[in-house]
């Protein structure tokens with residue numbers, strides 16, 4: 374939800390800001406803008422609707438060597454996609470960009486008589502106008518007074534006309550990281566825009582005012598005390614956040630899954646057993662919990678559903694999976710015997726974060742499965758199990774999903790072991806199978822030609838249905854989300870036995886039905902359901918384990934995962950489903966990595 378950046382230093386800022394925005398573009402791509410503060414001529418502002426490339430073209434003719442500036446790439450919330458609503462916003466001597474939502478912008482507009490000065494429809498411009506009104510030459514005081522009036526989430530980068538070479542920043546909830554290095558200081562919504570300059574960085578603490586200069590970054594709390602932020606070091610480099618020869622990030626990230634899985638699982642295995650002590654996850658909490666609630670959004674929630682299926686069937690512990698945006702408003706039934714597991718790639722999804730806070734209020738311990746180190750969700754959790762997917766840039770989540778599932782498997786194994794549900798031998802066997810899935814995923818990726826043919830077939834379909842049972846049903850939900858989000862084809866996922874309770878009315882000649890049947894114990898049941906749709910004219914694509922060959926009466930096309938224990942088929946099947954969505958989107962000529970209306974990190978409700 375919007376990417377922001379600020380740079381001040383010895384180099385001309387314009388290109389640094391635009392290149393940084395290209396890295397941040399996956400956070401939002403409705404419009405983009407930059408403002409540089411030229412000590413000779415003042416503020417130069419450039420904004421453009423569309424992607425950052427449009428801004429880059431528009432800014433080409435702008436020759437300035439100003440070395441201090443801010444930039445923004447927008448995912449629209451308040452006000453349409455217009456140049457006027459694009460950031461940075463300027464009021465009087467204040468120029469700023471914002472990520473988040475100011476909930477009381479209407480009240481502030483009325484109370485401070487700002488209506489006549491506002492030119493856009495955004496909540497952000499109200500902050501700029503308020504700051505300008507309260508500014509009397511001391512940025513710290515004006516920022517403090519302003520943020521004390523704001524309700525909502527914000528990450529703000531601010532320049533004042535009479536403070537050349539300086540950027541001020543403050544945040545609540547919305548993320549920002551910052552770094553100073555030889556030659557300047559940089560601040561951005563995430564590390565992808567910072568890592569080119571420094572591998573050492575800090576997470577901007579909430580409600581602290583930062584002053585960035587070419588000589589370093591000052592951090593003060595709202596009582597005026599200097600604060601030393603904790604310096605972190607990033608363990609990947611910028612090449613991980615580039616396409617590396619692939620046509621799209623999504624395809625690169627699908628291919629990276631075996632290594633991501635290895636990075637996530639291998640360090641947590643000792644003598645063949647799952648080992649989570651280095652992550653600070655003590656066995657007591659696992660032994661004593663009575664039930665588990667998994668809370669997340671979108672793909673992360675689908676990973677949680679796989680976790681539920683596994684933990685309930687193998688360990689007999691009750692698990693509920695909750696959509697975070699529902700959970701936070703429904704007074705959930707949880708207490709200190711509940712372990713809440715929150716799952717989030719970004720660690721910044723606002724609904725998931727608020728769900729975490731609610732769980733803690735109700736006395737539940739919170740364990741988060743998070744990919745981004747130092748993110749808000751990670752910092753606020755009692756325990757963190759980091760996935761090591763590396764940066765995921767494509768909006769459609771792929772490698773983050775399979776490593777989240779791997780984290781669930783690790784947790785389940787440790788849970789089963791410490792509770793005595795799984796013997797040492799059974800636990801070791803489980804872990805050894807988990808460590809084998811990387812190879813199986815590799816083989817599945819290598820055999821992708823058939824998958825491409827399936828994608829070519831379905832690319833013109835108005836609707837696609839996915840069906841499956843058990844874990845395969847949870848995979849269907851994720852597959853359907855993936856197809857919808859990047860190919861814009863309407864799709865639905867159903868528990869295979871459920872179709873005949875209504876939806877089968879939609880099955881007509883040649884409607885594609887993708888049936889997932891990788892679990893041995895329900896294979897025959899799914900095949901019966903497949904026959905039901907096939908006999909009504911559906912074009913059936915069956916995904917099963919190698920060796921399960923079906924004739925034309927059952928399906929039109931078969932895709933196989935290598936032979937594997939049913940519990941572990943999920944990883945390879947996920948690859949097939951991701952590739953179907955990827956190739957379909959690509960065949961339609963769509964922007965695979967940046968699907969319309971979406972953004973990578975959802976920091977608004």
Ligand code: M6R
Nearest residue numbers: 671672673717718719722769770
């Ligand atoms: O960063 P998170 O894992 O918390 O994000 C949750 C969802 O927004 C995310 O999984 C989304 O559904 C995917 N990008 C879809 O591919």
